[in-house]
Amino acid sequence: MTTQFLPHLSRNFLKLLEDSKKHDFIINIDKDINKKEYRVHSIIIETRSTYVQDAISNGLARKENDIFILELPDISVDVFDILISYIYGGIIDLDKKDASDILNLLIACEIFKLKELYDYIQDYLINNYQDWLKQNFALIQQVGSKTSEFTKLQDYWSTTIRKEPKILFNAIDFTTVDKEALLSIYKDEELCMEENELWDRIIHWGKAQNTDFPEDIDKWTAKDFNVLKKTIDDFLPHIRFYEISSEDFCYKIMPYNSLLSNDLYQDLSRYHLVSSWTPKFNRLTPRRKNIPLDSKLINFEQAILISSWIQGNKDNKIQNKFKKNYYDFQLITRGSRDGFTGEIFHKMCDNKGPTITVLRLKNESSILGGYSPIDWDINKRGNFEKTLDSFIFSFIDKETILSRVKEPDNAIYQFDGSNFVDLQLNYTFNSKNGVYYSLRAYEKQIIQNEGNFVVDEYEVFSVTKKSG
Template sequence: MSLNFFDKLSQNLIELLNDKEEYNVIIEVENKEKSFTAHSNVLKFRSSYFRRELENIQPNENNIKIIIKSSISAQIFNVILQYIYGGIIDLKNCETRFIYDLMLAADEFELDELSNKLETLLIETKGSWLRTHFSFIYHSIFNRHDDFKKLKNFCNDIVVKYPNLIFDSNDFTSLKESALISLIKRNDLQIEEIKIWDYVIKWGIAQTSTLPTNLDDWTKENFLTLKTTLQQCLPHIRYFHLSGIEVLDKIKPYKRILDKQLWNDIDQHLIAPERPVKATILPPRSVLVTELPTRADKSFSTIISEEHAAEISTCIDRKIAAYTLTNIPYEFELILRGTRDGFAPQTFWNICHGHARTVILVKVKGTDEIIGGYNPLAWDKDTDGKWMETKDSFIFSVKNGNIENSILSRVNQPKYAVLNRSKNDQIQMGPHFGDFWMHSEKSDFTLDNYCYCRSIGIYYEKPIRSSSERFSIINYEVFKIVRKTI
């Protein structure tokens, strides 16, 4: 029989942490602007990280050991210490980003119990936030070797269905090798095999800036360099499921990065596919669809969370009491997603033509901003340029990351609420709400800084951005707002 009194033990250890008389360790954080006191025996027995650190630090003249962790915030480290001493943390009023950063810090301090618990909590209760910040999450967790396997699987389960989230992103070539391998070895990666080869070559070339731009200028040493870079990736290509034309056009120009026996086997297989080869033949990928879901499919956002959807629904209905996740009266039906359908302005008009009651969502490049607009009327691509009059449209920005508060700006000049662009303008101009519009002179909203929000309210009540500078975007989505049926 055993009697447990953990609550009292936890309380006493927290009291020890707060006691400033007997400490022998100081931890400096936030660029040495904040400091915490602690006890070496507690730290080293609770964390192997601190055990190593303390063994390598000489005490000062007062017999105090000083640990410097400049990059960690005081708020995060305070929670870490509360956990180390008392085994309890309170996440009731914490933002999801704080929980995520706390998980990373717990992993850094080798507090496996805490980091694993927070990882599970994020996956089970904060899935919409993880999807909204997908690119950031993906790159940050795959920078860590064997950590966060559950989060990595969570992300890869999304990527295999929507590969363009990673493969077509601007920072694809900065992907860690381990992340790339974890994707291309998946049998269920929903992408054509030859495209996987193209992406692998693109990634490999980007890792070595000295390779000539023109393949005809490559030397034997250049091919050897690329072969060395890709030696862990090449075994995961399904060479024997490529067509003859694909092999001739795509593989043969780079045959010198393949082992000679493998190339001979590929060549033989094209001529006599029934004959055995020495190379291992991987199974074909189980590609379920030849293209990503059509715009008629229901899907939720990669930009906003369900909480944001409730907030936007409240604005649409002009409610004083905000909708909650349990009583949102609308379905957000995806019509267009930039990463899926493309970022050409003309694509917006082609896809959204005839759709009314739509919400435009835009993720601004280089900031945490999410901005957008609601149009209750139908978009029309067949006009010569005509303003639509409505008193029910609005533009907005929503709380996200470093953006502390949402902004709602309703139309105050209904005659100039929304503009249907002329056919000539549609090549460069996308959706246009009086004081906010999407524009690209390169016919790709991600390639130049021509999207714009006015810095003062003219047609709408107030500006939705603090900056008046033009901007580019990472992604945008258009949803049709449909009332739920009972």
């Protein structure tokens, strides 16, 4: 049987480090007033670090009076204290250490080729310093890309960017992010960012790379615009300019129109002036095709179409000027999760502002739904609400039907559930008379037969306009 007494061995080696008896190696750490000399033993640090072996063999560690001397001015004393304690004693204690010191320790471990610590330090950072990592996201990318072996940071970067790209774009060190890394993000077809925000951020990043620009854009010269254009030119083909609203085009794009080709700018101008204009340039497919929507009933493309109807689209396809998804759908209630009663509906959905309701009829694939710009409110039970903006709809196989209100005085009826007069959720929605449909207050018939039906699933989403 083999018995290990490693703690005793560790203490003895650390004592040797403290006493520095018979040292034959000096490492000068940090610089200027922070500079500190460490007296160590070549036989130990050579054994523990291939970097030191190489430094001796290639002359990086010079020899004076039989003592090797190695200069490492880019490693701080605080970091090297942790590192040398590990080299001698196999002990590492990161409790109460600053996140920046821990990240710099990882860099120092890469220098000394202490690969056994790579994963441990990366995991420690990711598990304990989320807020700091998100504020210094560009730095995380830069360190993660130093070596292919920093896989934990690389995975953290790429996963976070895909889910929450604004963490990078809002990071305090955003303008220091590497151009190629940033360009790879702009090329991402599934990037969850609005195009106007991507334009804002690349302008901000481009300005930061050229600190001589006047703060007031009205004072810029043609040379200034040319410099900025060269800086961000590689990003422009990846921005969906036609998905940027007319208002943002006016206030955000027009002041920088010289950054775009004249043909593209003229075509964009016509697109925003003529509702039926067909874009001729930069016709990229919309991003976010695979971003999950928290729904069991509708997909993302259907949500985009419903959003266009809220904007005013009267067609069952998305026209050019409605290809901008200005609305978020946030799930409020789901029948299979929360229940199918009017009591639960009002508990979950009252006074939540505009809502979309979608439902599926039992034993059918038909999806029916409606949009109310008015609060649901149990205190108004039995009252009609007036609006010109509500509509109901259906997705049946490959057919889509939109029906806008034709009797605005009777558009919405406050009752047990979502009640659009024509399309009503009543009493217990998944019971025999849970849903009723008839053509009365809206323009078109959205299903073939009128009468009572049973719901086997329904969802209600709050509808909020996107910022920007």
